[in-house]
Amino acid sequence: MRLKRKGIAKAARAGFAAGYASGQRDGACDSISQHIQLPAPKKLNVCVLYIPQGFEAIDTGIVEALRQTVREVHVADPSIMAEQASFIRPDWMLVLNGLHVFPNNHLEQVDAVRALGIRTAIWFADDPYVTADTVHIAPRYDVVLTHELSTVELYRELGCQQVIYMPLAVHPQWFKPMKVEAKYRSDICFIGQAFWNRVELFDAIAPYLQGRKVFIAGGLWDRLRTYKQLKPFIRHGWLPVEESIRYYNGAKIVINMHRTTEAGKDNKNSLNLPGRSINPRTFEIAACGTLQLTDEREDLASYFRPGIELETFTSPSELVAKMNYYLTHEDQRRQIALSGLRRALADHSFVQRLHTVAEVLKW
Incomplete structure (x- = not known):
């Protein structure tokens, strides 16, 4: 009975500590979300x-940002974009990526839109992983925007x-701090x-993950x-965006590992x-x-300060060491996470990014 009471007391203390930290x-x-109030953008006559x-998430973020940035916004399915452009006669047609769901006559439609005197821009969001396709798409547009440094010169x-x-950027009306149920933690x-x-990374850190509460979601994880x-940690298949947001909120640490760019390995680079x-x-x-632990990319420091607004790793052993540290140092983990939130809201919403797009396109 005494041991049982001790166990209950220990669980209660742990629950209180977790609740206090969560609070x-x-x-x-x-506090951060309320204090970062950016001025309302002046709508451009476009x-x-x-x-x-x-x-x-990206499409919704861009559309909502456009509605705050320009006079008039229309959204059309790729299959009828030339028809809609002819009817609406916009100043610009802005296309995201131009891949996957776009019809076979995509480029002929772009030619038809340009023939109407309408300016066209494409914003590539999959570079450099599909350059076998984008090299045929890019020359058909007036302006090419790419989120990838390595494809600019190409x-x-x-x-x-x-x-x-x-x-790219974030849609903060979707991706935001929120209270979540225990199942998301x-x-x-x-x-x-x-x-x-990613398979190689998780195979390497698998011993460390044992005994911890881990959540992994996505396809192809049976490659491990x-x-x-x-397997007990893995949820197979596509995860809806709203669920991803809850799992991000419920995690102490989220790993961000960019995909391989090696030609022939899961890409068309x-x-x-x-x-x-x-x-x-x-x-x-x-x-x-x-708190985000991400592998390093060349332009990372232009958007976040490593060690202050997020953390980085360059090897499985460094990842394990940093996960171990931040799982046992709550204050430091929370401080970096909050600094990252502040930076994302202040500098990296789609509204702010569309201001930049508007400037370069001279809207």
Whole structure:
């Protein structure tokens, strides 16, 4: 009976500590969100026809930002973009990515839109992983925006007249701090496809993950050599965006590992261009107010301060060492997460990014 009472008391203390830490985090996140009030953007006298890719979080973020940035916004399915452009006669047609769900006559439609005197811009969000396709798409547009540094010179060499490096951003009305149920809580979280470099990483850290509360979601995770060992942590298949946001919020640490760029390994990067730029997930995790441990990309320090607003790793052993440290140093973990949240809200929303797009396109 005495041992049982001790066990109950210990569990109660642990629950109180967890609740206290969660309350501290929630209060601090609320304070940051309330204090970062950016001025309302002045609407520009421009009409934009936006063509979505089907990347729900990115498309929604861009559309909402456009509604705050320009006079008039229309959204059309890729299959009828030329028809809609002819009907609406926008000043610009802005296309996201131009891949996957776009019809076979995509480029002929772009030609038809340009023939109407309507300016066209494409914003590539999958570079450099599909350059076998984008090299045919880019020259058909007036302006090429790419979130990847390594493809800027490529498109210029193809004869594209205006090529602009333009990072993506976050939709903070979706990706934001929130209270979540216990089922979403974890020590360590990773959400994404099991590309081969990610498989190698998780095989290497599998011994460390044992005995911890881990959540992994995505496809192809049966590639793991340690699959049987990690299987209890894995949720197979696509995870809805709203669920990803809850899992980010419930995690103590979220790992962000960029996919491999090696030609032939889960991509169509036929030119074997390196990955120099950060992915959208970098902004999204930060906006949830959770500590992010990310592998390094060349432009990372332009958007977040490593060691202050997020943490980085260059090897499995460094990742393990940093996870171990931050799982046992709550204050430091929370401080970096809150600093990352503050930076994401202040500098990296889609509203702010569309201001930059508007400037370079001279809207």
